[in-house]
Amino acid sequence: MVLLTAARLRRARFASLGLSQPTAPTAEAVVGRLGAVQGQDLPGVLWSLASRTRSCTVADVRAEFTAGRLVRGWPMRGTLHVVRPVDLAAFTNLTSPRVIRSMAATDRRLGLTPAVIEGACESVLGGLAERGSLDRQALRGLIAESGVSTTPAQRVSHVVYHLAARGLICLGPFAGTTQLFVDARRWCGSAPSDSDREQEADLSRLLLAYISGHGPVSAADAARWFGLPITLIRSALASLDDRLMTVETPSGPQWMAASALSEEILIASEKPVPVRLLAGFDEYMLGYVDRGFAVPAGRLDEIVPGGNGMFRATITVSGTVAGIWTKQNSGRVIGLEPFRELSAAAMHGIVREARRYAAAWELPADPRISLRG
Incomplete structure (x- = not known):
């Protein structure tokens, strides 16, 4: 069994997530590799996807959504993720019964x-069948017209959540920089699995994608990522036994896909990784139960202030979070809030990463770096 130190574990996950060598030809390839990418912050997820490709711009990523190759929906944990259209129904069918049951108390409180x-x-x-797509304002207007009181505003938002949790709507094409809602069943062209056997096959397939794109991972990591009971995850892991390999980490045995790619990742874990400017909700922060593998002790509250669930964008050096960064003046300035003084090599890496950011967003010039702290 391969033994990974804490540093090698960081670098292996970095490589699995496509952060060490951004070689994917398209954003669709990125999502296919990772299984799903958390995406409640639209500008953030557009950067997360573009930054993992060889040369795609954010405009290219938007075009992939409009072409029907990617969607943004609520496939698990009640949280927006980018997935391939073919996978949305499978994810939703696995997770929606628990999500909908968890919404019942709020339904009653809001009088829905x-x-x-x-x-x-x-x-x-009906509105989607007539118009094809709707922006958020039009969608909320139709809900209000159906008789749902707009006071409090949470009522309308909760109905949107119901539509999403049932796999009825998702966000697909763009009109300029605005992403539009569509009928998920028509847009994605796939129906949910009907039988228990089909659902088991879907979970095994999606779990293998998660492990391939995030490994090394534990059963607890996978259960948290999917929002499913760990007993279901363990059963799916057993069905994948011959397609997985085990590595020893400081947290105990963890899984990777038994593939040539995993062998390359393990080799890469012995080498340095580049400095990265990660979006706030990047899978490097959200893909695992314990973020201590990448976040220094006592620093998590600076990334998620007050534990409010709103993850700030992070600077990583050698796979370790070294501070926070912010986009200022429409991306023309990158503000840095390092946890401690950054080395000259780290600053050079940040400058290179800022240039990649500017290229992805097609900015007229490289951003200016503003250092605080």
Whole structure:
């Protein structure tokens, strides 16, 4: 069994996530490799995807959504993720029963009866059938017209969540920089699995994608990522036994895909990794239960202030979070808030990364670096 030190574990995950060598030809290839990419912050996920490709711009990534090669939906944990259209129904079918049950108390608190929710869903789907796509304002307008009170505003948002959790809507094409809602069943062209056997096969397939794109991972990591009971994850792991390999880490045995790519990743884990400017909700921060592998002790609250769930964008040096960065003046300035003084080599790496950021967003000039702290 391969033994990974803490440093090698960081570098292996960095490589699995496509951060060491951004060689993917398209954003679709990135998502296919990782299984799903967390995406509640749209500018952030556009950068996360573009930065993992050889040369795609953010405009190129938007074009992939508009062409129907990617969607942004709520496939798990009640959180927006970018997935391939062919996978959205499979994810949703696995996770929606638990998500919908968890919404019942809020339904009652907001006075949303099953009949009211069904009426709103029918109104939205009718509007999508007529118009093809809707922006957020139009979607919320249809929900209000169906009889859902807009006071408090959370009522309408909760109905949107119902539509998403049931796999009825997703975000697909762009109109300029605005992403539009579409009928997920029509846009994605796939139906949810009907039988337990099909669902088991879907979970095994999606779990293998997660392990391939995030490994080394534990069963607890996978259960948290999918939002599913660990018993289901362990059963799926058993079904994948001959397609997985085990490595020893400081946290115990973890899994990687048994593939040539994993062998390359293990070799890469012995080498330095580049400095990166990661988006706030990057999978490097969100793909694992314990972020201590990458976040120095006592620094997590600076990344997620007050534990509010809003992850700030991070600077990584050697795979370790070395501070926070912010986009200022429409990306023309990159503000740095390092945890401690950055070395000259780290600053050179940040300058190179800022140039990649400027190229992805097609900015007229390289950003100016502003250092604080």
